[in-house]
Amino acid sequence: MDDNKKTNDTEKRLERLKEAYAKRLTSEFKRLHAINDKLLSGHDDQETLKALHSGLHTIAGAAGTFGFASLGEAARQFEQQVAKRLSQTEPPTSLPTDWMEALESAHHKDSVSATQSTTTIQQPVMEGAPIIGLVERDNILAKYAQSQFARFGFQVYWIKDANELKQLTKHAPDLLLIDHHAIQDDVSDTDLATLWKTKLQHFQCPVFFIGAEESYKARLQALRAGGAGYYPKPLDMAKLASKFAYMLGHIDAEPGRVMIIDQDPALVSQCQSVLEDADMNVATLDKPERLFECISEFNPEIILVSVWLPQVTGAELVALLAQTEHWSHLPIIFLSRDPNADLRRQSLLLDGDAILEVPVDTDLLVRLCQSRIQRFRAFNRTQHQDGLTGLLKHASIKDALQKQWQLAQRRSQVFSVVMLDIDHFKGVNDTYGHAIGDQVIAAIGTLLRQHFRNTDKLGRYGGEEFALVLPDCDADQAEHLVNQLREDFGAITFKANDATFSCTLSAGIADNQRFPTEPSESLLALADKALYRAKHDGRNCVVQAMNTP
Numbered sequence: 001m002d003d004n005k006k007t008n009d010t011e012k013r014l015e016r017l018k019e020a021y022a023k024r025l026t027s028e029f030k031r032l033h034a035i036n037d038k039l040l041s042g043h044d045d046q047e048t049l050k051a052l053h054s055g056l057h058t059i060a061g062a063a064g065t066f067g068f069a070s071l072g073e074a075a076r077q078f079e080q081q082v083a084k085r086l087s088q089t090e091p092p093t094s095l096p097t098d099w100m101e102a103l104e105s106a107h108h109k110d111s112v113s114a115t116q117s118t119t120t121i122q123q124p125v126m127e128g129a130p131i132i133g134l135v136e137r138d139n140i141l142a143k144y145a146q147s148q149f150a151r152f153g154f155q156v157y158w159i160k161d162a163n164e165l166k167q168l169t170k171h172a173p174d175l176l177l178i179d180h181h182a183i184q185d186d187v188s189d190t191d192l193a194t195l196w197k198t199k200l201q202h203f204q205c206p207v208f209f210i211g212a213e214e215s216y217k218a219r220l221q222a223l224r225a226g227g228a229g230y231y232p233k234p235l236d237m238a239k240l241a242s243k244f245a246y247m248l249g250h251i252d253a254e255p256g257r258v259m260i261i262d263q264d265p266a267l268v269s270q271c272q273s274v275l276e277d278a279d280m281n282v283a284t285l286d287k288p289e290r291l292f293e294c295i296s297e298f299n300p301e302i303i304l305v306s307v308w309l310p311q312v313t314g315a316e317l318v319a320l321l322a323q324t325e326h327w328s329h330l331p332i333i334f335l336s337r338d339p340n341a342d343l344r345r346q347s348l349l350l351d352g353d354a355i356l357e358v359p360v361d362t363d364l365l366v367r368l369c370q371s372r373i374q375r376f377r378a379f380n381r382t383q384h385q386d387g388l389t390g391l392l393k394h395a396s397i398k399d400a401l402q403k404q405w406q407l408a409q410r411r412s413q414v415f416s417v418v419m420l421d422i423d424h425f426k427g428v429n430d431t432y433g434h435a436i437g438d439q440v441i442a443a444i445g446t447l448l449r450q451h452f453r454n455t456d457k458l459g460r461y462g463g464e465e466f467a468l469v470l471p472d473c474d475a476d477q478a479e480h481l482v483n484q485l486r487e488d489f490g491a492i493t494f495k496a497n498d499a500t501f502s503c504t505l506s507a508g509i510a511d512n513q514r515f516p517t518e519p520s521e522s523l524l525a526l527a528d529k530a531l532y533r534a535k536h537d538g539r540n541c542v543v544q545a546m547n548t549p
């Protein structure tokens with residue numbers, strides 16, 4: 001192992017220790033607050049003083065090691081004063097009434113001693129990576145959060161206080177993550193929500209709050225401040241990153257695709273203009289006989305069709321679509337100018353989602369199309385995507401591989417197949433339980449979506465095993481990408497109760513450039529065989545399939 005790698009490994013271990021200590025400080029301060037409450041109420045008995053001495057001794061002994069020099073020194077001074085009160089041989093020294101405030105002030109001084117108040121993690125991220133604006137007082141926790149989120153493909157900009165929020169506007173964050181007490185203004189808890197709401201009024205992105213307390217009050221404050229959620233510390237970065245990646249992925253989803261089938265140019269033009277202004281893609285069709293040709297090319301997610309067309313009814317066209325499994329679940333909205341009640345009832349009975357009267361209520365048109373497209377996409381996800389990871393299911397990833405192979409036969413396009421799985425995953429389930437194992441699998445799904453392109457096909461092949469189909473990517477390029485994934489996954493810290501752990505993965509790769517005559521199933525088998533070699537070679541590595549004589 002070279003010196004650079006040793007240094008990097010040491011830094012990683014230190015960062016984990018610092019983060020663990022920052023979390024411990026939260027609980028230590030809670031315990032000291034409880035002891036202080038007893039002292040203020042007159043309970044300065046030996047038992048209370050011994051508990052105080054123990055808490056101060058714990059902080060004094062470790063704080064300086066993790067960069068909290070001022071806190072460690074203050075705790076040591078107060079510890080010595082408490083020791084004198086407990087001693088029978090020395091005159092007791094009075095503990096100042098504001099000792100708790102002094103400790104918190106020292107803690108804050110250490111936290112703000114970082115050289116920069118706004119920074120970003122120095123780690124390569126993909127172009128167009130989602131941006132998180134982080135508002136956090138604790139510099140150790142903030143830097144840890146930066147490194148963990150960066151592993152999932154996020155770019156993180158960090159400030160320490162609400163008064164610095166203007167610094168984040170220039171980065172146009174996709175999401176804000178805020179410690180709700182990260183504000184230096186003298187403000188009561190009851191006014192926190194109003195203050196945050198005022199300071200955040202220029203941000204249009206989702207806002208999530210974090211805090212040391214797990215309470216109804218904190219959650220209500222976050223809600224009233226405009227927060228979409230509240231997460232108590234210590235934070236589970238892997239779970240948060242998975243949630244944020246999934247949420248932002250759906251916010252930034254591609255525009256809905258709407259097909260309009262009608263022969264009235266004025267109506268079609270009006271609907272098309274309104275829907276395109278609402279960021280939807282629209283295709284129009286005025287010749288019903290071209291239905292299957294046009295629908296295959298455009299692949300709509302909803303169809304607007306006239307109840308009555310020359311020589312055919314809208315209901316008949318929908319019945320034709322229903323005979324084809326691929327189009328049988330498309331949402332349908334009928335456009336009606338006809339008062340014929342029987343025809344309208346027939347349209348709705350044939351799986352029509354709604355009837356819109358002409359002239360069309362344009363606001364209702366947009367809302368209907370958006371809601372039906374979202375519902376259609378949700379249905380497709382349940383049909384083709386694994387619920388835990390959001391990746392393609394076993395059958396769907398195999399189907400995607402077959403289609404990519406067929407395309408490569410026509411266009412002579414290189415592509416790679418990757419098989420990867422989590423090393424020693426059974427040990428994770430056995431040690432920490434299946435719920436924690438599911439978190440690890442979900443983290444792989446999030447990392448894959450963040451590291452690879454929209455054109456790549458990513459699937460959960462089964463259990464802890466995953467399959468990738470990467471177009472325009474040879475085996476060498478795929479190896480580079482998968483190694484980046486492997487390194488980032490290995491750096492993630494997972495939490496199980498009070499324990500933390502990391503996992504590694506192994507992968508095998510085959511491309512159609514090295515194996516031009518092999519069918520899709522054989523390429524998959526070759527990648528799987530290379531994965532087996534990676535396991536045999538010690539795991540936590542990537543191996544390419546080789547030609548055998």
